[in-house]
Amino acid sequence: MNATQLIAWFDAEARELPWRAPGTTPWGVLVSEVMLQQTPVHRVVDVWTEWLARWPRPSSLAAETPGTAVRAWGKLGYPRRALRLHAAATAIAVQHGDVVPDEVDALLALPGIGAYTARAVAAFGYGRRVPVVDTNVRRVLARAMHGLADSGPPSTSRDLSDVTRVLPQAQAARFSAALMELGAVVCTARRPRCGGCPVASDCAWLRAGRPTGNVAARPGQRYAGTDRQVRGLLLDVLRAAADPVPRARLDTVWPDAQQRERCLGSLLLDGLVQQTHDGRFALPGEAPAAITP
DNA sequence: GATCCGTGGTA
DNA sequence: TTACCAAGGAT
Structure with missing residues (x-):
């Protein structure tokens, strides 16, 4: 692997x-x-552009309700990430003086930050030499x-x-960014463009004649009919609603009542949905005081 | 380690 | 059209 060639x-x-x-700030990188x-x-x-303009610092996001983060997340998917990002912003604001940590261990302690993201923030946000x-x-x-x-x-x-x-010892962070970029646009999963690869002369796979891998074994992730789809449908209603919605409105999104209830229950457990005192549903922190009938 | 967690573009 | 899958994390 020729680092100089790859970075060039x-x-x-x-x-x-x-x-x-x-x-771009470390906070921008983290987001x-x-x-x-x-x-x-x-x-x-x-x-991302919208979020950074709206919340330029961790404390500005932390000042919002979790539900606001979930709503602004839109349809990026895996909305628990929005909840955890809000929680991470709060932890950074309260425990780290509104400064994103520059050490992997401190980053790993934040919600939603795992092995990859912690190192990515240290490397791309701070230029640290970490794999x-x-x-x-x-x-x-x-x-x-x-x-x-x-x-x-x-x-x-x-x-x-x-x-x-x-x-490499020098420009390690840039090297890592280049390696990721190479995988994203040249050395892709489907049809690698070896003709345009800057490190083709170093590639063991190319040298071996691009042997194919094991064709078998792939569970395959289906989506239609899963709890993930139903949770997505339920949350989509709440994101679109300005006010808490009655259960009857949620009942319209999926025919299977048992699955619907299970998914609504899991959303409540995850903290992605909150129930108002009068029994309606809303994004967390966005439910106003109960309106007594 | 296996499973769950959204969404939409692409071949 | 179906199937794959895209800068993972938590349990």
Whole structure:
């Protein structure tokens, strides 16, 4: 893995994403990384821009209700991320003087910040030399280092060890960003564009003739009819509503009453939904005082 | 380690 | 059209 070559390619070819602009704060980086968890870049751009304009510091988000964060999250998906980001903002404001921590361990202690995001914030927000491992990095290294078509199951310790082996002393954070970019736009899962790859001459997989991986074994994530879909439908009603909605309104989104109740119950347990005193439902913190009949 | 947690673009 | 899957985290 030729770090100089890869970084030069990144300098010339990197996409201009708003959170990569000069002057982006560590808070901006943190927000972008949480939004990008399992979510394509093109869907994040507008929401991130809106969030950073509206809440330029952790304390400005912390001043809002959790429900406001969930509403502003829109349809990015996995709305628990919005709740946890709000909680992380609160923790940063209260416990860290409104300054995003620059150490991995402190970042890991924040809600919604795991092994990837903690290192991404330390690296991209603060320029720290820490290994950053996401799905792109794992795939690129599986091919370039190990000659395999795809990465095996994730193993935090082994993956970190692999990345540490190739991480340069200088410009480590930029190297990691370049590695991720390479996986996102060149060394993709479906149809890798090896013709345009800046490190093709170093690639074990290319050298081996691009062998195919194990075709079998993939559970496949279905969506239609799952609790995730039903939870999404329920929450969509609450996001769109200016006021708490009666249960009857929620009953219209899905025919299976038992599944509906289970999903509503899980949303309440997750703190994504709150019930008012008069029995209606709203996003958390947005339910006004009970209106007595 | 396996499972659950949204959403929508793409081949 | 169906199936895959995109900068993960928590349990």
